Amino acid sequence: MEKLNIQKHIEYFRRTRESLPQEVHSSYMTVLFFIISGNDILSQKDDLPKDEIIDWVYRQQVTQAPYAGFRANPSAEILTQTPWDYASLASTYSALCILKILGDDYSRVAKNQIIISLSQCILEDGSVVSHYGGIENDMRFVYCACAICYLLDNWNGIDKDKITRFIASCQSYEGSFAISPGLEGHGGATYCALSSLYLMGRIGLLDKENGVIDDSLCEFSFDRKDKLIEWLVMRQGLGFSGRSGKAPDTCYGYWVGLSLCMLGASEYVNRLENYEFYSECQTVYGGFSKYPGLKRPDFTHSYLGLCAVGVLGIDGVKKLFAPIGIDENLF
Amino acid sequence: MTSEISMAQQSEWSDVIPKPEYSQKVKIGKINYLPQFEEMMKYFRSVHDNKEYSERALNLTTNLLKACPGFYTGWHYRAELLDILKKNLDEELVFLSSLSLRNHKNYQIWNYRRELIKKIGSCEGEIDFLNIVLDIDCKNIHVWGYRQWLITTFNLWDQEYEYVAKLLDEDPYNNSAWSQRYFLESHSQFYKTSEFEKKNLEFVLEHCKNIDNECPYNYLKVYYCQELKERIMQGLVDIAKDKGFSRFLLQNLGFLYEKDAKGEMCDIVYKKLAKIDFMRKGYWNWKVRRTVRKNIQRTDNDIWVCRALRDNEEYYNPIYNYYKYSAPQ
Secondary structure (H helix, E strand, C coil): CCCCCHHHHHHHHHHCCCEEEHHHHHHHHHHHHHHHHHHHHCCCCCCCCHHHHHHHHHHCEECCCCCCEEECCCCCCCCCCCCCCCEEHHHHHHHHHHHHHCCCCCCCCCHHHHHHHHHCCECCCCCEECCCCCCCEEHHHHHHHHHHHHHHCCCCCCCHHHHHHHHHHCECCCCCECCCCCCCCCHHHHHHHHHHHHHCCCHHHHHHHHCCCCHHHCCCCCCCHHHHHHHHHHCEECEECCCCCCCCCCCHHHHHHHHHHHCCCHHHCCHHHHHHHHHHHECCCCCECCCCCCCCCCHHHHHHHHHHHHHHCCCCCCCEECCCCEEHHHC | CCCCCCHHHCHHHCCCCCCCCCCCCCCCCEEECCHHHHHHHHHHHHHHHCCCCCHHHHHHHHHHHHHCCCCHHHHHHHHHHHHHCCCCHHHHHHHHHHHHHHCCCCHHHHHHHHHHHHHHCCCCCHHHHHHHHHHHCCCCHHHHHHHHHHHHHHCCHHHHHHHHHHHHHHCCCCHHHHHHHHHHHHHCCCCCCHHHHHHHHHHHHHHHCCCCCHHHHHHHHHHCCCCCHHHHHHHHHHHHHHHCECHHHHHHHHHHHHHCCCHHHHHHHHHHHHHHCHHHHHHHHHHHHHCCCCCCCCCHHHHHHHHHHHHCHHHECCCCCCCCCCCCC
């Protein structure tokens, strides 16, 4: 297990602190989360300017419902409660993760206002929009909403039955999940669906045959857990792919690997082959590229790849709490 | 505005005081903005905060969104501007299309398009445009999501069958096309009717003759029911007699045997899979361990499968060719 050069990845993640390209402007909070979490799982968070980062994160907070939450990045000057500069569920989830990693106790988080705002993002069919008044609704934001409720330990804003029904409607004929009903099953969407069920305490619905769930939840019909596990296991071709008939890609070790963890089936990953794949995707600068043989790393794949390597159980990389995606020792 | 000339030097903007970002930057993860983008953002903050709805503000969003198509505050402002300025939405669609071709994997663009088409109330030319974008990447999930919305909203079901047939003809490994086929099938008025299912099953079995293609083999699971399982079993055995076994074919045999509680047959199939599907050896061995072996009445097909798997090594086909990785030593 010496082909993966953890020292190189430490260097890479320390460098990510320094500069980022313009494209990350609208997803800055999430990118910051990946930088901080990447440093954390490599045990490099001690010299981060913690207080400064925490203060910056709190300055992105909008505290009045229905707009409450954290913004990705301040676009406009206005600091007050306006619909102009949106807080979004994705950046609220990312901000809460950053705060947790850095040891903040959420004492300044406008918890109730965020929960009220989040409840306004849930549509009639149980799907969730990206932010109050937003037009994008799919499984990604179902996940963000569940993760926020879990982190704030407050489920008052969510109708779990409604959300569960939506997740069930996204299950594909392959056993996997799609981001919206009718679409192709996909590793990332499957991770979001399973994490949401897990965080709601309902992942047992997938195993109804074994009588894990009580009668009050009988109305929800999911396909058999076995079929889903088999679909996930079938994604491996050295590394993991996200859909049937596609090539392996470093980021799906995260989505598929963590999904298998949540289903108690991570032992079926062929660790040696997967390890081989990540060794091929590691670049000389540290970090990972999307596919083997590309010479340059990209930031998202480096972070998700590193976490995926952690799933394999490798010295020097902390394991994640699968449904939230940060160091498991934080819980 | 041309991007070469600084906005500060343009008379059009002389009455606006550009606003820098208010907060001190966090000391890690600094974004390296291009100078033009940073300047545009300063003017954006200004007009945005003043709630200015003007032609120049619209032009500013055009330039900003070209530089950063994921800028969702910009998209929202733009939608309001179009409304208030009563702009021609067909022209907006032209702008959007040119941007979409360069950034076709962006969520905002496709959701914005959906809202725009709702307002225009016509889908003229949309399918043609989507065909062009799917030509660039036929598995683009954003485009498929928008396409399904379009089909449902404007009742475009009939012509879609033809398109999916064409895609599968060009590339039967395209799982997005298979998935779209299921979308059509499950919305048909004949869904779950006997004749319809039988006909579709034959189409899928025909594709299963390509034993390396996972897609039709996954699709077969749509038809597992009491009435069709005999036909599926016969179909698989016929293909195996002609082409040999692949892991996908064996996986489906295992699935059928499990449903029929034919533990002895499962045992044989999963043991073979553990032997030939190196990648998932641990998984198939677990399936073997879980199998309850009980003797059952074997059909002729079962007897043939047993013999073929036990006696004839030539009946299975190495399965790593599709991913272009050779089997490990």
